Amino acid sequence: MRIQEVQQAAVLLFAARGFAATGIREIGRELQLNSATLYHYTGSKEDLLVGIMRLALENLAAMGRSAVARSVRPLEQLGYLVSSHVGLAALNPLTSKVIDHELRSLSAGNHESLLVLRDEYEALWADVFERGLSAGEFTKDTDAKVARLAVIEMCNGVANWFHADGPLTIIEIQERFVDLAGRMVGADRLSDQLSEGQVTPVQLEVEPTMGLA
Incomplete structure (x- = not known):
């Protein structure tokens, strides 16, 4: 048994039932492990959630930095950030839901440490919006804070409805969301302006790669 398998089972149950409503025994049952063995792998249920969220947020931040590094233009950087976030949410919908909803379930110390990681990621977006306004690439009437929060929330929502067997591919969803974000700052067809294409x-x-037992 690998720790990744335990984490996947936990994400599956946390996303479906919520952290508070999921017991360590239920996770063990999903894996056909007794509670004592599961504690050996993970420690407490909160330790398990912290490990999942830390890994996911670190990956999100790394992808965000990579997205921004693709261009020196704030407008393109915005497009790449949207493309990266949408792609992550579409390909990792259950993990995305856990990140989005369960930060509040953590005790104060763990909450603060993970909030730092989330804030570092959101700071990338804030910097892009500030520089986009300063450089004149975003329309002057753009409310940087409101637009940033709206775009991130819009990207998060992809995890709630995207399906691989749906009418649109991940790339097509990325293109549409990049264009929507572009219009928020006064740019038409931003997806066509991305010199390196979608992330x-x-x-x-x-x-998770399996379903509930």
Whole structure:
């Protein structure tokens, strides 16, 4: 048994039932492990959630930095950030839901440490919006904070409805969301302005590959 398998089972149950409503025994049952063995792998249930969220947020931040590094233009950087975030949410929907909803379930110390990681990621977006306004690439009436929060929330929502067997591919969803974000700052067809194309999403190690037993 690998720790990734334990994390995947936990993500599956946390996303379906919520952290508070999921017991360590249920995770063990999903893996056909007794509680004592599971504690050996993970420690407490909160330790398990912290490990999942830390890995996911570190990957999210790394992908964000890579997205920004693709261009020196804030407008393109915005497009790449949107493409990266949408791709991650589409390919890792259950992990994305856990990140989005369960930060509040953590005790104060763990909450603060993971909030730092999330804030570092959001700071990338804030910097892009500030520089986009300063450089005149975004329309002057753009409310940087409101637009940033709206775009990130819009990207998060992909995890709630995207299906691989749906009518649109991940790349097509990325293109549409990049264009929507572009219009928020006064740019038409931003997806056509991305010199390197859409960001290729990566499946996280903690994203479940199996269904509920």
